[in-house]
Amino acid sequence: MKRSFLLLPSMRTAIKAEAFCRANNIACQVVPVPRQISSECGMCLEVDNGAAEHIQRQLEQTGLAAVLANAE
Numbered sequence: 001m002k003r004s005f006l007l008l009p010s011m012r013t014a015i016k017a018e019a020f021c022r023a024n025n026i027a028c029q030v031v032p033v034p035r036q037i038s039s040e041c042g043m044c045l046e047v048d049n050g051a052a053e054h055i056q057r058q059l060e061q062t063g064l065a066a067v068l069a070n071a072e
Helices: 011-023 049-061
Strands: 003-007 028-032 043-048 067-070
Touching: 003 049, 011 028, 011 043, 011 049, 043 049, 049 067
Parallel strands: none
Antiparallel strands: 003 043, 003 067, 028 043
């Protein structure tokens, strides 16, 4: 299954986003940002590719900014 990554501005935001997803039964995992996406260190949410845009919108509605990225 192809996965997408939601990039978040800070580790604190990543933890809040993960908590939001888990509270809403959304499968996700906090993982390091893949090197293909960014050479900087950081954490992101790994989510199902088919639901990524929907999850991004839900996070933004709760005030958690996220940028969608796909790893090749």
